[in-house]
Amino acid sequence: MLDSKPLLIVREFPALARAELQTLQVNLGYLCNLSCTHCHVNAGPKRTELMDRATIELVLDVLKIRNVKTLDLTGGAPEMNPHFRYLVTEARKLGVEVIDRCNLTILLEAGYEDLAQFLADEGVNVAASLPCYTQDNVDKQRGKGVYDASIEGLLKLNKLGYGMAGSGLSLDLVYNPGGPFLPPAQAALQADYKVRLREDWAIEFNELHTITNMPISRFGSMLMSKGQFNEYMQLLIDNFQPQNLATVMCRTTVSVDYLGNLYDCDFNQMLAMPIQQGAQPRQLQDLLGTDLQGEAIVVAGHCFGCTAGQGSSCGGAL
Numbered sequence: 275m276l277d278s279k280p281l282l283i284v285r286e287f288p289a290l291a292r293a294e295l296q297t298l299q300v301n302l303g304y305l306c307n308l309s310c311t312h313c314h315v316n317a318g319p320k321r322t323e324l325m326d327r328a329t330i331e332l333v334l335d336v337l338k339i340r341n342v343k344t345l346d347l348t349g350g351a352p353e354m355n356p357h358f359r360y361l362v363t364e365a366r367k368l369g370v371e372v373i374d375r376c377n378l379t380i381l382l383e384a385g386y387e388d389l390a391q392f393l394a395d396e397g398v399n400v401a402a403s404l405p406c407y408t409q410d411n412v413d414k415q416r417g418k419g420v421y422d423a424s425i426e427g428l429l430k431l432n433k434l435g436y437g438m439a440g441s442g443l444s445l446d447l448v449y450n451p452g453g454p455f456l457p458p459a460q461a462a463l464q465a466d467y468k469v470r471l472r473e474d475w476a477i478e479f480n481e482l483h484t485i486t487n488m489p490i491s492r493f494g495s496m497l498m499s500k501g502q503f504n505e506y507m508q509l510l511i512d513n514f515q516p517q518n519l520a521t522v523m524c525r526t527t528v529s530v531d532y533l534g535n536l537y538d539c540d541f542n543q544m545l546a547m548p549i550q551q552g553a554q555p556r557q558l559q560d561l562l563g564t565d566l567q568g569e570a571i572v573v574a575g576h577c578f579g580c581t582a583g584q585g586s587s588c589g590g591a592l
Contacts, residue, residue, distance in 0.1 A: 280493030281503060281543050285575030288519060292538070296425030296526040299346040299588070300325070300333055301540060302355035303532045308377055325532040329558065330357045331500035332534060334364050337562045346527070346588065348375040348540065353361065366396050371441065373399045373590065375448075375588075379420055379539055380545035390427075394434040399444040401588075407470040411452055428477045437479040440469065446481045448590075454497060455507040456513060456583045459482035460591040483590025486510075486579045491544050510578035521592045524571050534558035538571045540588075541579075547572045 303324035337345060351376060352531055365372050372392060381390050385503045393400060404424055406412050412421035412490035415461040428437075429443075435441035447467060451457055489494050489506055497503040528549070529537040536556040537543040548555040549572065556566070585592025 275492070276495040276498040278489055278498060278503060279330075279489075281474045281507075282489070282499075282575035283547075285329075285507070285578075287575065287577045288516075288557065290519060290522070290525065290571040290573060292566050292569050292571055293525045295340060295342060295528055295561070296342040297346055297523070297528075298333065298342045298530065298561075299348060299527050299540060300361075300372040300530045301348050301532055302350065302352040302358060302361075304350045304573075305354045305421055306350040306377070307354070307380055307383055308351070325357070325534075327357050329532070329534045330361050330529070333530065334368070336476040336558060337365060337370050339562055340565055342370065344371045344373065346373045346375070351380045352376055353380050353386060359392060362392075362396050362398060366398075371399065372396070373401055376400050376402050376427075376456075377424075378402050378404065378417050379423040381427040381430055382423055387510055390430050390434055390436075394431075394436065397442065399446070400431060400436060401446045401448055402431075402479075404428075404447045404467075404585065405450045405452060406469050407474075414452065417418065424516050425475055425477070428471075428479070429475065432478055437477075437585035444517070445479045446483055447479050447592075449482055449484045451487050454487070454502050454509070457486060457591075460584060465589050481590070482590070484584070484586070485588070485590065486582060486586035488541050488576050488579045490541060490576055507575060507578070510582045514578055515581055515583065515585065516567070518581040521585065523587035523589065524579050524580075527588075528561065528566065530558055532544060536560065537564075541576055541581075543570055545574070545576070547574065569576075573592050 286290035286349050305324060306318055362372055364564055403413040409421040411525060431445055437445035449457060463484060489497055489503060497506050524538040529540045529543050531543050534557055536549045550556060580586050
């Protein structure tokens with residue numbers, strides 16, 4: 275796979291500093307039942323990296339001591355970590371909001387048939403990847419049969435109350451572009467999703483989050499192999515909006531990899547650009563003594579992806 279990092283670290287980006295820590299985004303490992311073309315972590319069925327129980331206990335200590343409001347669980351398929359349910363249950367006992375970044379198809383896999391019920395019982399917010407409301411686009415981006423499985427997963431969640439008015443169970447969908455272009459306006463696309471999914475499948479959801487594809491990992495390699503990397507980078511730079519700097523997620527979020535190393539975001543995690551103290555990478559245990567407020571954020575060319583156009587974060591447009 276081609277490495278886009280050398281092309282990104284030479285590009286200048288405005289300086290940023292961390293604000294108060296509000297969200298701990300924890301990557302539970304790179305094991306996944308899918309291998310999507312847009313995946314910036316190169317997750318897949320053959321990956322073996324998984325967070326161990328000791329590190330998960332440390333995550334819980336940080337949540338408690340730092341009074342973190344939100345635990346954002348990602349992967350891979352985070353649910354495939356054998357300690358996923360323990361972490362969710364203990365975090366909810368602390369009153370922490372938990373987000374599960376779910377690919378929907380995992381809800382149908384053997385051994386995970388009761389996963390949707392578990393998420394509902396614990397009041398977990400589900401952020402589900404659905405890069406389009408049409409079958410052709412989804413299957414092209416995520417693999418044959420993924421669209422049908424995703425629809426079945428959404429229906430399963432709806433049946434439990436997810437996305438339904440008054441249920442208290444939040445179901446948000448996540449859109450990634452199918453190629454080297456910016457996402458369309460989030461509000462307009464959300465309206466289209468709601469109409470199509472309701473008319474075609476009687477599916478309901480709360481919000482649509484549009485996320486810009488980052489020119490890193492699997493997507494970055496694809497751009498380089500097709501000779502589209504520089505063109506895509508210029509698109510991001512040309513659409514840079516300075517006002518988005520105030521609300522980029524890296525200011526209030528710390529990303530944790532499966533080994534407990536700290537990053538300003540999961541994109542930096544995939545680029546091996548950790549938060550450092552001097553020459554030493556920061557570790558999860560460092561958060562027991564500080565929330566890193568005021569420290570400089572590690573930036574490079576890919577940061578234009580979060581600040582282009584309407585902006586982009588794990589919570590959608592800025």
